[in-house]
Amino acid sequence: MDTDAFVLAHRATWDRLEQLVKRRRSLSGAEVDELVDLYQRVSTHLSMVRSASADPVLVGRLSGVVARARSAVTSAHAPLWREFARFWTVSFPVVAYRTWRWWLGSAVSFFVVAIVIGVWVARDPEVQSTIGTPADIAHLVDHQFAAYYSENPAGSFAFRVWVNNSWVAAQCIAFAILLGIPIPYLLFQNAANVGVSGGLMFDAGRGDVFLGLLAPHGLLELTAVFLAAAAGMRLGWSAIAPGDRPRGQVLAEQGRAVVSVAIGLAVVLLVSGLIEALVTPSPLPTVARVAIGVAAEVAFLAYVVHFGRRAVRAGETGDLDDAPDLLPTG
Numbered sequence: 001m002d003t004d005a006f007v008l009a010h011r012a013t014w015d016r017l018e019q020l021v022k023r024r025r026s027l028s029g030a031e032v033d034e035l036v037d038l039y040q041r042v043s044t045h046l047s048m049v050r051s052a053s054a055d056p057v058l059v060g061r062l063s064g065v066v067a068r069a070r071s072a073v074t075s076a077h078a079p080l081w082r083e084f085a086r087f088w089t090v091s092f093p094v095v096a097y098r099t100w101r102w103w104l105g106s107a108v109s110f111f112v113v114a115i116v117i118g119v120w121v122a123r124d125p126e127v128q129s130t131i132g133t134p135a136d137i138a139h140l141v142d143h144q145f146a147a148y149y150s151e152n153p154a155g156s157f158a159f160r161v162w163v164n165n166s167w168v169a170a171q172c173i174a175f176a177i178l179l180g181i182p183i184p185y186l187l188f189q190n191a192a193n194v195g196v197s198g199g200l201m202f203d204a205g206r207g208d209v210f211l212g213l214l215a216p217h218g219l220l221e222l223t224a225v226f227l228a229a230a231a232g233m234r235l236g237w238s239a240i241a242p243g244d245r246p247r248g249q250v251l252a253e254q255g256r257a258v259v260s261v262a263i264g265l266a267v268v269l270l271v272s273g274l275i276e277a278l279v280t281p282s283p284l285p286t287v288a289r290v291a292i293g294v295a296a297e298v299a300f301l302a303y304v305v306h307f308g309r310r311a312v313r314a315g316e317t318g319d320l321d322d323a324p325d326l327l328p329t330g
Contacts, residue, residue, distance in 0.1 A: 003055050010045055014062070017042050017069055024072040039069040050315055059315030090311045092264035095231065095257045097308020102230035106187060110226065113191035114198065121199025128203070131196065141204040145197065149213060150281035162273035165221055169228035169265050173235075173258055180236025183229050190225070212286040216293035217276035220300060224268045231261040268300065 017038040020031060027035065046062040049055070096103070121127050128137060168190070175182045194214075201210035235258050279292050 003049075003058060006045075006049070007058065010042075013038060014042060014045075014065055017065055021065075021068045021072050035069065036073055039066070039073050042066055042069065056312070056315060063315055087260065087263070089307050090316050091257075091260040093304045093307035094311035094316045095260050095308075096227055096264070096304045097312060099227070099230040099234050102234050103226050106226040106229045106233075107222070109184070110187050110191045110222070113188055114195040117192050117195030118199035118202065121196050122203040128200065131200070137200055137204075140197075141201050141206050145201065145206075146209060146213060149276065162270050165224070165269045165272065166266055168225055169269060170262065172225065172228035172232040173262050175232050175236070178236070179239055180233035183232050183236075187225075187229055208286070212290060213280055216280045216289045217272050219293050219297040220268065220275065221272040223297060223300065224265050224272060227261060228265055231258045271296065 017035070020027060020035045020038065023031075024035070042062065043066050046059070046066050049059055049062055121131070131137065132140070168186070171186060172183050175186070198207070198210055201207055275293060275296060279289055282289065284292075
């Protein structure tokens, strides 16, 4: 299929269908008949594009047009459980999957900074002296670092951790309105904190304690933060380089998709917070605690890859406006 020629031949039909859908509450009888006819024709166009074209933008646009037209034609509300299932099997994983390059870039940059700072702190006594006195550092590595995870009741600690991590993720997404420029600095701050703590712990010969306490919850927690950063930076980049489509349309689509990330990450971070409160300080052997963290991380990544890849192949974009809120009745 010649995609450009197909778009040129049928764009007027799609535009007309969108106009009728927007005016669906005030259509005349003839316009209602036209709406039904155009809905059927554009549905056929969507099937043709999905089978013969790999253009996700075109598929996404037609999916949205058809979904909204179906809403106007059928007037049958989808069950709430179906919307819930669609969110977790399409909307959230497809956005996470589509941002994998930004996601991976955020992770690599974070760990490079954390490792470099950690090595610097561990090897330079002068740097350590600017962080605190020998007594302060000894208190941190011998008591304070481990006590942080067990000095409060598990329930209140889990809630506090969840709120804190959700706030970091929310900042990453909110900073998209500033073109995502503050997000790398936010990641740098968190990477520096991890690097300083790690450097002090490894220098004191307690690197096993550091990794044993951080890994169970940190893998999933940091992955969620990287995803939030990726979604925010990708949305910011859309304002700079929208491609061949109107900037406002691209930003609206990306912005609605990012809402899916924000909702999904609230649940992911809740799981991470529960692990941090219940598993990290538990008397389980370090190997068992780390294994639980690794299992949670692998399960999340497998979930995103499986459902995200499937949704991409189906032409989904994660734009909430593309989700059908009405189903055909006949």
